[in-house]
Amino acid sequence: MGRPDGRTRESDVVNLDPAIAERLRRDGAGLVPAIVQEHGTGEVLMLAWMDDEALHRTLTTGRATYWSRSRKEYWVKGATSGHYQHVRAVALDCDGDTLLVTVEQVGAACHTGAHNCFFDSLEVRLQ
Amino acid sequence: MGRPDGRTRESDVVNLDPAIAERLRRDGAGLVPAIVQEHGTGEVLMLAWMDDEALHRTLTTGRATYWSRSRKEYWVKGATSGHYQHVRAVALDCDGDTLLVTVEQVGAACHTGAHNCFFDSLEVRLQ
Numbered sequence: 001m002g003r004p005d006g007r008t009r010e011s012d013v014v015n016l017d018p019a020i021a022e023r024l025r026r027d028g029a030g031l032v033p034a035i036v037q038e039h040g041t042g043e044v045l046m047l048a049w050m051d052d053e054a055l056h057r058t059l060t061t062g063r064a065t066y067w068s069r070s071r072k073e074y075w076v077k078g079a080t081s082g083h084y085q086h087v088r089a090v091a092l093d094c095d096g097d098t099l100l101v102t103v104e105q106v107g108a109a110c111h112t113g114a115h116n117c118f119f120d121s122l123e124v125r126l127q
Numbered sequence: 128m129g130r131p132d133g134r135t136r137e138s139d140v141v142n143l144d145p146a147i148a149e150r151l152r153r154d155g156a157g158l159v160p161a162i163v164q165e166h167g168t169g170e171v172l173m174l175a176w177m178d179d180e181a182l183h184r185t186l187t188t189g190r191a192t193y194w195s196r197s198r199k200e201y202w203v204k205g206a207t208s209g210h211y212q213h214v215r216a217v218a219l220d221c222d223g224d225t226l227l228v229t230v231e232q233v234g235a236a237c238h239t240g241a242h243n244c245f246f247d248s249l250e251v252r253l254q
Contacts, residue, residue, distance in 0.1 A: 020249055023247070033160050033174060035162050035171055035174060037171055041169075042168075042169025042170070043169070044162055044164055044171065044227055046220065046225075047160060047162060047220065047225040055249075058251075059249060059250070059251050059252065060252060060253060060254040061253065061254075062251060062253050087251055088251075089248065089251065090248070090249045090251060091245040091246065091247055091248045091249065092245070092247040092249060093173065093174065093244040093245050093247070094237050094238065094239050094241070094244040094245075094246070094247070095244075096247075098173075098174040098244070098245075100171055100245040110221050111221065112221050114221070117220040117221045117222075117225070118218040118219070118220050118225075118227040119218065119221070120150070120218055120219040120220070120221070120223075121216065121217070121218050122147055122182075122186060122217045122218065122219060123186070124185075124186050124189060124214055124215075124216065124217060125186065125187060126187060126188065126189050127187040127188075
């Protein structure tokens with residue numbers, strides 16, 4: 001896999017365990033969505049994106065690391081805010097195209113300061 | 128918005144409430160990921176995809192309805208399996224590009240028969 005968005009690779013070494021890499025089904029940009037859930041509360045905090053290297057770093061550092069599609073760079077969650085996500089578990093779904101990352105969240109997960117990103121409720125109104 | 132994947136629209140009527148539609152940030156195929164969480168248990172069941180019409184149908188029928196990227200058609204979860212998802216709540220995230228759908232799940236959410244799709248655990252091994 002090349003880097004998402006055609007960015008030049010920092011290295012040609014593919015670090016992710018090949019046994020995991022072969023089960024991943026990536027989108028056209030080489031990414032899979034990662035659902036982030038809080039350990040203990042079960043709260044769904046946010047959704048972010050990983051490529052192979054972000055997943056490798058997440059699994060081997062224990063700090064949730066994503067690919068920022070807007071900044072086009074790796075992003076250790078909390079590196080600037082201090083709001084780290086300490087990884088408790090990572091699971092791949094049945095068809096290999098989505099990750100579920102269970103974390104201990106330091107502070108707020110959302111850049112707005114909210115604990116999670118899903119505070120905009122839409123009304124379910126049966127017709 | 129046209130239909131995802133360039134499919135011919137069934138109708139030119141856009142049904143989704145414009146106040147919601149203007150807050151959605153869709154991907155290149157006109158879709159947003161929908162995280163599906165079980166009411167009560169907090170279990171993350173699956174991830175699926177919605178376009179504007181799928182979201183409209185979900186909000187107005189109370190049955191979770193997705194866009195199937197493989198079959199290129201609307202998909203009322205449970206229509207063939209009986210494993211319906213009765214919608215309790217829908218929320219949009221802070222930047223409008225992800226949905227969180229809270230459901231009462233009838234039977235198994237996963238096509239494998241598992242209750243949720245995330246049964247393939249990846250080992251977190253700090254280096």
